[in-house]
Amino acid sequence: MAHDEVGGAGLPQERRIVTAIPGPRSQELEARRKRAVAPGVASSMPAYVVAAGGGILRDADGNQIVDLGSGIAVTTVGNANPRVVARAQEQLAAFTHTCFMVNPYESYVEVAEALNRLTPGDHEKRTVLLNSGAEAVENAVKIARVHTRRNAVVVFDHAYHGRTNLTMAMTAKAAPYKKGFGPFAGEIYRAPLSYPFRDDAAAGTKVTGEEAAARAITLIDKQIGADDVAAIVIEPIQGEGGFIVPAEGFLPALVDYARANGIVFVADEVQTGFARTGAMFASEHEGIVPDLVTTAKGLAGGLPLAAVTGRAEIMDSVGAGGLGGTYGGNPAAVAAALGAIEAYEQDRLLERAGAIGEIIVRRVEALQAKHPEIGHVRGRGAMQAIELVQRDTIDPHPELAKAVAGHAAANAVLVLVTGTYGNVLRFLPPLTISDALLEEAFDVLEEGFAQALG
Numbered sequence: 234m235a236h237d238e239v240g241g242a243g244l245p246q247e248r249r250i251v252t253a254i255p256g257p258r259s260q261e262l263e264a265r266r267k268r269a270v271a272p273g274v275a276s277s278m279p280a281y282v283v284a285a286g287g288g289i290l291r292d293a294d295g296n297q298i299v300d301l302g303s304g305i306a307v308t309t310v311g312n313a314n315p316r317v318v319a320r321a322q323e324q325l326a327a328f329t330h331t332c333f334m335v336n337p338y339e340s341y342v343e344v345a346e347a348l349n350r351l352t353p354g355d356h357e358k359r360t361v362l363l364n365s366g367a368e369a370v371e372n373a374v375k376i377a378r379v380h381t382r383r384n385a386v387v388v389f390d391h392a393y394h395g396r397t398n399l400t401m402a403m404t405a406k407a408a409p410y411k412k413g414f415g416p417f418a419g420e421i422y423r424a425p426l427s428y429p430f431r432d433d434a435a436a437g438t439k440v441t442g443e444e445a446a447a448r449a450i451t452l453i454d455k456q457i458g459a460d461d462v463a464a465i466v467i468e469p470i471q472g473e474g475g476f477i478v479p480a481e482g483f484l485p486a487l488v489d490y491a492r493a494n495g496i497v498f499v500a501d502e503v504q505t506g507f508a509r510t511g512a513m514f515a516s517e518h519e520g521i522v523p524d525l526v527t528t529a530k531g532l533a534g535g536l537p538l539a540a541v542t543g544r545a546e547i548m549d550s551v552g553a554g555g556l557g558g559t560y561g562g563n564p565a566a567v568a569a570a571l572g573a574i575e576a577y578e579q580d581r582l583l584e585r586a587g588a589i590g591e592i593i594v595r596r597v598e599a600l601q602a603k604h605p606e607i608g609h610v611r612g613r614g615a616m617q618a619i620e621l622v623q624r625d626t627i628d629p630h631p632e633l634a635k636a637v638a639g640h641a642a643a644n645a646v647l648v649l650v651t652g653t654y655g656n657v658l659r660f661l662p663p664l665t666i667s668d669a670l671l672e673e674a675f676d677v678l679e680e681g682f683a684q685a686l687g
């Protein structure tokens with residue numbers, strides 16, 4: 234392998250366009266994929282990756298793509314981060330699996346201890362390890378139901394919690410996540426979110442977080458009854474929904490309501506967790522202390538691992554054997570998590586997320602001054618997005634999002650489109666991206682806007 238094909242920290246940090254993207258080798262692979270892989274699994278950018286690290290994805294044709302997606306908020310510590318790779322490799326050579334439910338191992342306990350220490354609140358906590366974000370959310374609901382002996386679960390407009398049967402019911406958007414996949418799990422109730430951009434436009438005035446919370450709480454009281462609610466589950470900043478940051482005060486009001494009514498408050502930090510927002514967890518920005526926190530994505534630097542962490546008295550409600558799964562807390566994944574956690578704590582990544590956020594906001598605000606189609610700039614730290622609208626309205630402009638993302642992809646910049654209306658471009662690079670690459674990526678996006686809007 235040539236030196237510059239080595240991934241991780243060794244990959245040269247430059248954007249390179251060697252062929253059209255996707256190039257001939259990627260196209261060949263794409264043709265094979267069409268015959269072999271179920272079409273239900275789609276890819277944003279069909280450039281096949283051979284190595285990645287820093288802020289770069291290198292494809293099978295030698296193109297080097299600037300990564301503004303982090304594999305959807307996973308490679309926050311950088312792809313193939315040396316701390317992650319070294320720990321996982323060492324573990325793989327020692328043993329690959331025992332099943333924690335058969336024979337335990339220390340590294341699982343260490344990750345649980347770290348999560349208990351790092352998640353918001355200094356109360357006594359326990360953790361269970363799982364494989365995916367959806368599985369973590371499912372388990373949080375199981376735990377809340379056993380603890381409260383209640384059934385109802387409150388979720389929000391624009392929410393994303395996963396693709397399994399229970400979490401599909403909790404996810405808001407029908408196509409492509411739910412359409413045709415029912416019947417869905419029962420006892421899931423959807424409340425209105427605080428969505429400042431659209432709330433304020435609809436009301437013609439600023440809707441406060443407290444007002445938005447009152448709207449949700451009225452619905453819960455009138456349509457479910459607080460006494461029947463096991464859990465309120467919410468992403469502190471919605472991810473797939475379009476990086477929607479609720480108005481200040483919304484989350485604290487919901488937490489107060491949950492606490493006053495014996496409802497378990499679950500923060501789904503699967504996408505927001507681990508330094509992404511400039512704090513270890515997004516809940517911290519509003520000083521809320523959730524009863525349970527679900528994590529995954531950034532937790533293990535790319536290996537599949539997820540967790541539910543929460544108050545000991547809630548977690549202890551489930552008896553032995555009630556939680557688990559064959560692979561939950563797999564040895565290689567927990568070793569990787571220990572490497573990733575070490576990186577979060579020792580490589581000043583919280584600070585880096587803040588600095589990346591400042592660059593992104595500066596660039597997109599300059600763009601917004603030129604293009605009023607950028608209706609809203611929002612986010613925290615290295616989790617930023619722009620919502621695109623038809624000029625002088627709040628009508629979504631998904632075609633513009635697609636055109637700009639398409640221009641970026643053709644020019645070796647990966648940017649992910651999201652949001653209920655498909656009109657949000659989100660920027661969530663690995664925290665190991667250089668300032669120079671980030672600026673260059675925004676030069677490309679700027680061209681994309683100029684080209685699409687003339």
Ligand code: PLZ
Pocket residue numbers: 305364365366367368370393394395396468472473501502503504505529530
């Ligand atoms: N909760 C808040 O963001 C995963 C999904 C992409 P899994 N988001 C990306 C897609 O199209 O499948 C997510 C999330 C929040 C839960 C999940 C689910 O996590 O690890 O994908 O199951």
